[in-house]
Amino acid sequence: MPTPILRKERLIPGKTSKLVLHAPEIAAKARPGHFVMLRMSPEGERIPLTIADTDASRGEITIVYLVLGKSTALLEALEAGDSILDVCGPLGRPTKIEKVGTVICVGGGTGIAAMHHIAKGHARAGNHVVAVIGAREKSLLLFEKELMGFVNELVVCTDDGSYGRKGLVTEPLKERLEAGGVGEVVAVGPVPMMAAVAEVTRPFGVATTVSLNPIMVDGIGMCGACRVSVGGKTKFACVDGPEFDGHQVDFPELRRRLAAFREQEAESYDRYRKEQPHGN
């Protein structure tokens, strides 16, 4: 049964949107940290996307994506009232949410959406939540308003200084860690950002959870495409994760594995863009 799109909010025109889907069975079971696998067309590939929010009482889940290739471009071409061919989930292990006092949630780019769901879980558990979010420039910043609704502290960074602090999220993170009393750090965003966050927290000895986004095919443990090295052991992100101890993750390996199909992905996307009547 295709999954209807109830609402679409264009967050960064042409690049990133928020879709609210009518998926009552998934909404009933989804917890922060879970993801779904989607397929947009009968010829399409299955792609994983983190669930950014849920409303079980209304049977709704929210996803947020960054247009990176053909599959996400197909998703961006859909409007409210359209349906997504396949939505499968919830998948992965939910975030371990415990009362630890102060939790710093760091989000970068589209990862802020997923981080927001985890931060919400920590807030509900009674933790003091500090959100540190970053983007290249002001227009690319997501979920600021939503986070303001429940976090205790919010720090915004932009690379170009067009909004909030100029610079990377790691700077305010370090300052906040130096201030002390931090029980856990959660980071969701691009691989280099998560790797940098793990390096900043390491000397402080603060538990650091990262949410990984390796290539997946089935998302249910069958293929092993999503294997990541954590503490020298191979883990499957789809059944053992997607969240892992950031101090143990082999980030360079993850980055290389994410690039495994780069040529084919580029070929697919170029072809799709040429087929579009107005270009893209």
Add this chain to the structure above:
Amino acid sequence: MATEASAKKVAPRVEMPCQPPAERRHNFKEVALGYNGDMAATEASRCLQCKRPTCVRGCPVEVPIRDFIREVAAGNVERAYEIIRTANSLPAVCGRVCPQENQCEGKCILKAKGEAIAIGRLERFVADTHLAACAAAPDSCPSETSETQAKGRVACIGSGPASLTCAGICAAAGLEVDVYEALHESGGVLVYGIPAFRLPKDVVAAEIAGLRELGVRFHLNHVGGRTVDVADLRKDHDAVFIGVGAGLPIFLGVPGENLVGVFSANEYLTRINLGRGYDFPEHDTPPFPGRHVTVFGAGNVAMDAARTALRMGAESVHIVYRRTRAEMPARAEEIEHAAEEGVEFALLSAPLRFNGDEQLRLTSVTLQKMELGEPDASGRRRPVPVEGAVEDLETDLAIVALGTRSNPILLDATPDLARTERGYIEADPETGETSIPNVFAGGDIVTGAATVILAMGAGRKAAQEIVRRLGGK
């Protein structure tokens, strides 16, 4: 019965036409082309019609083999189909992928006199003829009607051979059946695992369509243990059958295994079969291009992966196996087909490590040469390393086909389900019932990785018990 065999002279078995190796190694069309009506009738007439047929004892689902072959010999193919369907919901599949030589044909009395009757090929002929007739005139193929009085609802988790068989028998007995499949297509391993050149996808789709006509409802994108769990399903179903397969791939555990270019057979085959990667970029799931391909393992899955890699354009494909060809677990026919197509065998070799470049892309595999030593617990001679005999094999795509272990998703979500020491579901060998009343299990999630037909046999046993409990015959 030996007298029955010796009473007649045994004619040679009718060969089945195949695509020539040089041609088929470049396409995904079916390798074995099937009998025509004359071939089938000739082959069927070789059957001795034993009074006490031994072949049936070799069949995990107990197809009335003698009876259907009699009808084929007489030209009554549709009647033959009806006879097969009393025991087997997926005859077109089984006719293609069952290890017949070890099962029905292995028990055939003619085997002693030369060649067993080609039961698998005849089963395939009957099923294909039926499916072709249905495709040509859908109205002339009414769905079967219930003969029993069973009433109730059954949920099957997974849609591979075990669940499909269970669903088919329950539905034919009048039960309402819901099948929950995690992927976007039904069929399980028949769809994601077995390549089209061995089992065309339209054959699987046609047999599944037959189950839909019986009233079976398929719920795709429903992960057992995530979207739906056993506790939920028990609330609105009288019985639950778990047929989720084994799933989780086993890796070699040697250094370099996470280099770009090292794949599990599951991933490699899923990209190409379920994702139609052979049709990239018309389909979006990219296959991984490999010039020099190395496959680890020697079962049917390894053969499938190796032959698929050839068809994807590899210049060389090696199967690396630590024993000899005689010990390979794959079906003889699959090994022969692979060799004919150009797959090479690096026998008595075991991987030591994968080597890569600075981009972490696979460039070669270091192999340890082995020799056969003393017999081990399995009775087979144990391969032991030949000291100092190490060599590098150039490879940019490695496929690990060493089998699978139990997938944790459903098991973790169902803590009260008793498991074996090896982590599979504990089920009554006679009925398939688990430690939870009216919850049954069968197939790879009970036995560990096995064959399609053994999974079907388990699905059938559970279905018969479910039907009996719900008031049927």
